[in-house]
Amino acid sequence: MVEHISFQDEISKNKIKSFLLIVVIFVFFIILGALISFALDPSYFFVIMIISIIFSLSYTLISYYNSDKIALASVRAKPASRTEHRMLFNAAESMSIASGLPMPKLYVMESEQINAFASGRDPQHAVMCVTTGALKKLNKQELEGVVGHEMSHIANYDMRFMTTVAVLVGLISIIAEIFLRSLWFSGRNNSGGKDENGKLQIILILLGVFFAILAPIVANLVSLAISRKREFGADATAVKLTRYPPGLKNALIKIRDESVPEKDKKKYAKAMAPLFMSDPYKKKFTDMFSTHPPINERIKILDRM
Template sequence: MNYFKTALLLAGLTGFFLVAGYLLGGQSGLVLALVVALGMNLFAYWNSDKMVLRMSNAQEVGPETAPELFGIVQQLAQRANLPMPKVYLIDEDQPNAFATGRDPEHAAVAATTGLLRNLSREEIAGVMAHELAHVRHRDTLIMTVAATLSGAIGMLASFGGLMGGGRDSEGRPLVNPIVAIAAMILAPMAAMLVQMAISRGREYEADRMGAEICGQPHWLASALAKLHAGTQQIHNQAAERNPATAHMYIANPLAAAGGMSSLFSTHPPMEERIARLQAMAGAGGYSPRPAGASRPARSSIPQTGGSPWGSAQQDSRRGPWG
């Protein structure tokens, strides 16, 4: 049902784009909108991951340069039956992370240095499991397409006055000027709301699947509480320079994420996300691994203090918010 809703929302977003093109430019505007939508989506499909990583100043790391992070992602990918994604590190004090890539075979996960400094090993595992859930669900592609279409609608609205709405053979406007003006104002708002609905729905689903991948919902719940506090206190300079990437992060990285702006946030309320995970942990009604995934051999999971990711008691990196 979640995939069906997402497909409907994407179809609706595409419809907004085409209708906006027609209202702002008549038949020629409709054709232009269709061509632009196809072109931008093709470009986003092949290049969005490289663009996002470049804008975030992310640097690829491996088992030699970031052994703990790389090892956690490797174990989680095995549990989720996913190909090993590329792993990136972002030199930002704000604790945060995101995933990108058009499919599981071309995926990448990125974490900030602040995340590694301020979260325990188990909490890091919860965060990276959430990001791998996005990869498994191909949310990175869905959300990139949604952001691309929303941006294109805004671009159409900006140039709407120059398009003139088109005229018939007798020189009369094809579209009522009042309707065209309303489209210039309302189309970007509608597109933003649809993008928000898509992104919020995928975040809830990634929380659920992430808890299943790591096997412990309370790890991710604890991590989200720290991320929420951290993002309120520390600016993410890369995200502030490129706010279009904000929807990809596990926690909203922008400084103006609270108050009235939260009503239009691409992220669901953090309190609700944490409550759902706590309820999931309390009910115990979850699978320790995703459906269809094979359980790794016990010998392949290092056991330290009863946990495959290390003991919370042995890791004192709790950060200033825990």
């Protein structure tokens, strides 16, 4: 007998894991900051922090408020029409009733591949985009599963969450960068110190360099890991909404088994990949740098629900 997974458990488990991953990023952030301030002049560090925080905050705020428009424009999505895409409207209406969320604005993008994404900063400003391939190849239950998955991203505030993570990752990268560059200038002033203090400082600087190189990489990996966790969470919520695991499961099986022409892959900007319901590049294996969890694992978990 296979163990039965309740979707509520799955959702709360994902929440805890995502939270832990955020904590890991924060700890890394603090270690990096502490090392840099030890290695350099503390007052100097303070200025760097303020500048980089203002810079990255304004940058992310702008992209956060326009994320939906940017995403839709980059795939050339068109608004869906109620008469032409009736099945999509029915599925989205059903899912918005089941989740108690407002109906998202619906868009369709031209692509043979079965895929979908949702964007927008909160459920009131949500947009959902489905490929023409998905509308052609999926039946009603499967489409409901896919729409339910995207609805869950909206319901879980995944857009907001991923933006927060992006801010943290961006901050770490910027600070690490500034630290590495500042070494060029500070190095000259400190040369010649032979006492114990000087040695300690050199060790700290080396450690700082090590962390500054490592931190952005680790932060990126962690954010990708969170993104993968979020996909599992959205699958679980989609089942909660449809109460019908085979719908989403069969959609994922169709996605796995379809072959995507190379010219279709080029339609997606690399930066858009994490937004989609399944990896548009269809990488054969999953590693630390994957934006999505392996599709077979998602199918297996849905099988046990």
